[in-house]
Amino acid sequence: KQDSDQLIIDAGQKQFGATTCSSCGMIYSADNPEDNFQHTQFHQRFLDSIKYVGWKKERVVAEFWDGKILLVLPDDPKYVTKKAEDVRHVVDNELGFQQVTLSRPTQAKTYLFINSDRLVVGCVIAEPIRQAYRVLEQPDQNKDMTKDDFMERHRAWCCSTVPEQALCGISRIWVFSLARRQGVASRMLDTVRSTFMYGCYLTKEELAFSDPTPDGKLFATKYCDT
Numbered sequence: 641k642q643d644s645d646q647l648i649i650d651a652g653q654k655q656f657g658a659t660t661c662s663s664c665g666m667i668y669s670a671d672n673p674e675d676n677f678q679h680t681q682f683h684q685r686f687l688d689s690i691k692y693v694g695w696k697k698e699r700v701v702a703e704f705w706d707g708k709i710l711l712v713l714p715d716d717p718k719y720v721t722k723k724a725e726d727v728r729h730v731v732d733n734e735l736g737f738q739q740v741t742l743s744r745p746t747q748a749k750t751y752l753f754i755n756s757d758r759l760v761v762g763c764v765i766a767e768p769i770r771q772a773y774r775v776l777e778q779p780d781q782n783k784d785m786t787k788d789d790f791m792e793r794h795r796a797w798c799c800s801t802v803p804e805q806a807l808c809g810i811s812r813i814w815v816f817s818l819a820r821r822q823g824v825a826s827r828m829l830d831t832v833r834s835t836f837m838y839g840c841y842l843t844k845e846e847l848a849f850s851d852p853t854p855d856g857k858l859f860a861t862k863y864c865d866t
């Protein structure tokens with residue numbers, strides 16, 4: 641009896657023997673040559689997208705011991721906006737967004753966090769907005785769900801129907817998987833608040849997050865009440 645149970649479990653693992661790459665996030669089967677090849681290609685493209693080679697002119701808006709934040713505006717030279725776009729594709733791919741256009745591309749500001757290894761490890765896209773709807777707190781009924789279940793079912797958060805004043809919409813926020821929980825996202829939002837509108841420092845209430853993921857919601861909740 642025990643043996644046959646074991647067999648079933650082994651077969652299951654073979655079939656679902658998936659590995660998640662901790663850098664590029666791709667899920668693939670390491671013992672499938674075709675999958676391995678696909679992963680190698682995707683991985684290389686990912687690394688190329690987040691590699692920062694240095695620009696003649698860069699707009700540094702914050703500096704830290706472990707990196708700096710650059711601001712990219714829509715009218716910047718092509719080689720600059722191209723990089724911002726490449727990073728946005730990486731982010732959209734990871735967030736599962738497909739071809740989501742920015743609501744006001746000509747006014748979008750892209751912030752890139754460059755680390756000491758010259759990698760773009762953080763990206764925030766901020767857009768001017770007028771109003772937002774607050775995400776309503778939900779009873780904690782989802783404790784036992786896996787993250788994927790949670791993502792599936794709760795992508796549409798319950799929102800209040802009462803619009804509130806907001807000035808800056810965070811349409812994307814992303815940190816490279818190996819650079820998370822080091823305050824990169826928090827430092828990027830602090831920088832957005834001080835540089836998004838000339839001459840004023842936005843409060844946390846004046847920021848609005850669009851369509852937050854579970855990670856995004858945990859982060860935003862923490863960031864906004866501290």
Ligand code: ACO
Pocket residue numbers: 734735810811812813814815816819820821822823824825826827849850851852853854855856857858859860862863
């Ligand atoms: N789980 C629980 N708490 C979290 C998490 C998490 N996954 N991420 C952040 N926090 C909280 C913690 O309290 C953390 O402080 P601590 O590390 O001292 O405990 C605090 O927020 C600050 O976190 P940071 O280090 O500043 O956040 P980080 O740089 O890791 O970036 C982010 C957070 C952007 C959500 C990152 O996890 C990420 O890129 N995730 C994948 C992409 C994603 O889901 N982005 C949000 C999409 S929503 C949108 O774009 C509008």
Ligand code: ZN
Pocket residue numbers: 661662663664665666679682683
């Ligand atoms: Zn990889």
